[in-house]
Structures are given as structure tokens and as C-alpha cells.
Amino acid sequence: MSASTAPLRLEETxxxxxxxxMEWTTDRDNPEAQKFYQALGATPGENEIFYRLATS
Incomplete structure (x- = not known):
């Protein structure tokens, strides 16, 4: 499976x-990841807020 067909296979599965x-998360200061997800056809969420609780 090539890198270009992997997202399609993931969607099929x-x-x-x-x-x-399907949802992905990236930091706001990671434009390369944002471009990657947008190239897959994903759009940034407008209503989601992600919370994280550090355990260390």
C-alpha cells in the first residue's frame, strides 16, 4: 500500500x-500537518474543543 492510497484504504475500512x-488532531502551530489533513479532504472543526489532562 502506498502513502497516497493509505488514507483511501483507511476510509474504506x-x-x-x-x-x-474520522477525526485527527494537530497543534495550531503545525501547518504541515494541517496541509496534509486538508489534502485528504478533511476540514478543520469549528465547534470542537479538545481537553487534555496531563498525568505527569
């Missing part, structure tokens, strides 16, 4: 398993 969406 997600659909087959009954998933209705």
Missing part, C-alpha cells in the same frame, strides 16, 4: 466498520 467520520 472505517465505512465498513460503521464509522461515520
Amino acid at each position: 472505517a465505512r465498513a466498520e460503521g464509522c461515520t467520520r
Whole structure:
């Protein structure tokens, strides 16, 4: 499987398993990751807020 077909394969698997969406998270200061996700057709969420609790 090539890097260009991996996201399509992931989407096919997600659909087959009954998933209705896939989500990824990146830091705001990581434009390369943002470009990558947008190239896959993903759009940034407008309403989501991610919380993290550090354990160390």
C-alpha cells in the first residue's frame, strides 16, 4: 500500500466498520500537518474543543 492510497484504504475500512467520520488532531502551530489533513479532504472543526489532562 502506498502513502497516497493509505488514507483511501483507511476510509474504506472505517465505512465498513460503521464509522461515520474520522477525526485527527494537530497543534495550531503545525501547518504541515494541517496541509496534509486538508489534502485528504478533511476540514478543520469549528465547534470542537479538545481537553487534555496531563498525568505527569
